Amino acid sequence: MPPILQSSEVAYRYPQNNRGLVPVSLSLERGQPLLVAGTSGCGKSTLARCLTGLIPHLYHGKLSGSVRLDGLPTARTPLWHLAERAGLVFQNPAAQMLGETVEQEIIFGLENLGLPPDVIGQRMAEALERFGLEPLAGRPPQTLSGGEQQKLALAAIMARRPPVLVLDEPLSMLDGTAAVELVAYLDTLAAEEDTAVVVCEHREEYLSNVTGLGILRLGNGQPPSTGDLPALAPGGLPGPGGEQYVLEVEGLTVELGGRPVLEDLDFRAGSGEVVAIVGRNGVGKTTLLRSLAGLQKHEGHITMGGGHPDLGLVFQNADLQLFNASVREEILYRVPEPDMALYRWLLAGLGLDRYEEMPPLLLSEGEKKRVALATVMMRRPRHGLLLDEPSLGQDTAHKERLMRVAHALARAGRLVILTTHDLTLAAAADRLMLLGPAGFVADGPPAAVLDDATAWAELGLSVPDWLVRPRPDGREGP
């Protein structure tokens, strides 16, 4: 059988930052699943664009080598013709929504195939049913949760029935259950419907059970060395200086658009802790962090050290926080008498040394998030840090770096609270809290909470078999 997708030494360089993709050759037959793995910034998204023809049709950097899709050379075939053969689901589903409603989102791609209206109606109904989107058919896509948007993005592509499906980090915004469901669907798609599936993904553990999965590793295949976290002079990390503060949250209630998001939430957390909060998409994790940072109107009391907590919030979307011409300027922006030892420590600890003079907006999503974290830390928030989904776009090595920085902060007497879908990150915290629609359903050391099957079932989530559990003494491993 001739390959449906073939690349021969395809390589690409973006004109603005000289980054891109090193030469890649691959060959894929119908029904074959392929995982493209690699470290942050190794070119996975670029490869996805090369395979579907967006490069070179929409990008004008330097392309070499060739890609053939269903026998057609992508560089010389009109994009609409290629789009009929390969569907691409992008990393951020919210940004790719074009329709006013869920139905219209699906219809858009079907209209472009030139199908008669009755066939469009039929295929739309099938897609809604298949992806469980019928109850949401009339809703604007932007009002859906991240998991629902991901399903819709996939439904809109799969209704077009392309023989090749390419997904760029499809699991990054999904909670554990939604990620497992998506992987099961992709497995079926490849095995039973003869679709070639290419998944570019950091969270490769989730794909380990896919039948006949091929793996292509970009880069040198080795994770970058994280090195040791450099030492910082005592007192270099801004902290409460030996004082112990307790964050007290009582009766926290938040309504958004008339809908209760958090109801009567109570908890306490002390300085010196790294707390991970895990919950399903849309359960209110971000709203909780916004409330703790003083950005969200709420009912109830939030105090730390007798007043409102001074906790720096690092947003999920780093683009909101970055605007300077270089990483250095960004981190030092409006910091009175900056502590340059802390600055150097942050650059080294977060793996940003080599980007110091680069514009932050040209960095990868994961790198930008680390710059945003450094900018907030340089401000020296008195009580600690709040990190909203810090693992997005980070490979394993950089997740490790993040957690080491978080623990260093905790040792300096600060409180670090992070929300995450990534259980490897959660397992590395000091304390794990599971947030459900009715409040926290479990709270304790990660080793104990990860083994609390009842709590996970109540949440509608599960702990994957491959997760390395921390030992009760806090160390990783069996």
Add this chain to the structure above:
Amino acid sequence: MIRLGIAGRTRSLALVENSPLRRADPRTKLALSLCASLAVMLSLEKLAAFMVLYAVLLLWARLLPEAARQVWRLKWVLLVLFIVDWLVVSRELAVVITLRLILLAGAFALFFATTTPGELRLALEWMRVPYRYAFSLSIAFQSVGLLDDEWRAIREAQQARGAWVPPTGWRYLVSKVGDLVSLAVPAIVMTTKRAWAMTEAAYARGFDSPRRRPYRQLRMGRLDWILLIGTVAVAAALLLWR
């Protein structure tokens, strides 16, 4: 290649679902709005009379509150123009100009409060506007409400890192104009990125396909014909009456 407009989430103009005009063909509503706009050439007395007639139409269409809301949003512009015209020219001109602007805002409200971006696109295509431009315009229309949300999110994010402090007092405001960079740059970047992401998403689903065939077709109903005949009659009367 064409770059698409900003992505949409909410509409700054609320869609009035219970209006009888909500079910009307967008072409009819466009004709109605254009006809109402024609009345700006009338003299003060005739303009006032026409506005009463137009208000009755809005009342029937259950659009009077929405039109009033749109006019209220323009209150400062209207007030400044009224004062300047009165001081520079005459009170009569000030009243005429103000009424004309109110009428235009009402005409705008009639169309956009009862028409979805998709319907706007179909109407534009019927008017022979190339699909790619009609689609871009409809996406831009769909996106207006998102700008407010994004601006708020950026302000909060900058506040969280200490790069922007909410201004208080006019002197402080002047000194903080420079701070706008910290808001404007992310706003431009996010808008550009969103536009690019949508462009990619559209092309990845065959946006430029010559085979495109619309799912929905525009159809004129009885209400449309009645409204259209009425509109033509009023437009003719306006041209003769002025």
